[in-house]
Amino acid sequence: MATPIETDAMRRAIDAARAVICALPNPRVGCVLLDPDGKEIATGFHRGAGTPHAEADALTRAGERAAGATAVVTLEPCNHTGRTPPCAQTLIAAGVTRVVFAQTDPDPTAAGGAETLRAAGIDTEAGVLAEEAAELNVAWTHAVTTGRPFVTWKYAATLDGLSAAPDGSSKWITGPEARRDVQKFRAEVDAIMAGTGSVLADDPRLTVRDEGDDPLPYERQPLRVIVGESTIPRYYRVFDQTAPMLIIQSRDPHAVLQKLAEREIRHVWLEGGPRLAGAFWNAGLIDRVIGYIAPALLGAGRPALEAAATTLADLRPIDVTDLTTIGKDIRLIGTPLGAPREDFD
Incomplete structure (x- = not known):
């Protein structure tokens, strides 16, 4: 059983992992090394693909002090050779004598590290603050266990559920605080998706921007994914050089996600427009909803979602996990419940 000192160390490891905004396609992981007296030797964390894993980062910081230490890790140490x-x-070679980890690795290609450690005679304990650690990597865990990216649908609408006026204008329904809040969520994903209709109508940038509305460096930008069969003129902003871009000429949400899974995309931020969102909603492929509701009414215009519901029996509830005000707007975060109609594809 983990000691109180080890549990406290796990909380610090979780905090270290949480400080990394995005490590996709890899998980966010933190590691704290403790000496035999329970004092912290070093803390490490994983920054993203191709960089040292959290355990290796902590061991490098610790040097020779790692021998005889306890490693407290948010995710089961991996058991495969990838980019690292x-x-x-690595823990065995460093002379670590005990490993405490939170979440069991759900990735079949990397799992089995605990067995390897135990076979080497290292005392190993699993499940310490497992739920808290799992929250760090909800999208990544979903992707590696289901084989498809986690999809977050974001929309902005008036109180009567409209995202555009009758003339098609839609900028801006929500205030600047809400728009800045969106950037924080965008920075946590590895793909931002929009339909060709939305791109043609709004000419969006689909990038992550800082407080000054300037794009972050190219290497920190998610993949821009444009879905649909309409042609986008080359002078539109999605073709600029601020972020990578991919066009998928398909109307099948399953096929779109399959193509993205082949590129190791783990978390898709679905942003526009209502027809594309409706296709994913009808297919049951939206895993999280983030809605920004402006305290205003239009009375007529285009709805935020174009789905195929015909009766109240088609109603799909959302389990609201967060409800807060952002500036003058309301932000809702929730998980869709229930299955879509069987005849949806």
Whole structure:
């Protein structure tokens, strides 16, 4: 059983992992090394693909002090060789005598690290603050267990559920605080998706921007994904050089996500427009909803979602997990419940 000192160390490891905004396509992981007296030796965290894993980062910081230490890790040490060596073997070679981890690795290609550690005679304990650690990587866990990216649908609408006026104008329904809040969520994903209709209508940038509304560096930008069969003129802003871009000429949400899964995309931010969102909603492929509701009414215009519901029996509830005000607007975060109609594809 984990000691109170080890549990406190796990909380610090979780905080270290949480400080990383996005490590996709890899998970966010933190590691704290403790000496035999329970004092912290070093803290490490994973910054993203190709960089040292959290365990290796902590071990490098600790140097020779790692021998005889306890490693407290938010995710089971990996057991495979990818861009970096397997962490289980790295811990063994460093002389660590005990490993405490939170979430069991759900990735079948990397799992098994605990067994390797135990076979080497290292005392190993799993499940310490597992739920808290799992919250760090909800989208990543979903992607590696289902084989498709996690999809977050974001929309902005008036109180009567409209995202554009009858003339098609839609900028801006919500205030500047809400728009800045969106950037924080965009920075946590590895793809931002919009339909060709929305791109043609709004000419969006689909980038992550700072407080001054300037795009972040190219290497920190998610993949821009444009879905649909309409042609986008080359002078539109999605073709600029501020972020990578991919066009998928398909109307099938399943096929779109399959193409993205092949590119190791884990978390898709679905942003526009209502027809594309409706296709994903009808297919049951929206995993989280983030809605920004402006305290205003239009009375007529285009709805935020174009789905195929015909009766109240088609109603799909949303489990609201967060409800707060952002500036003058309301932000709602929730998880769709229930299955879509069987005849939806």
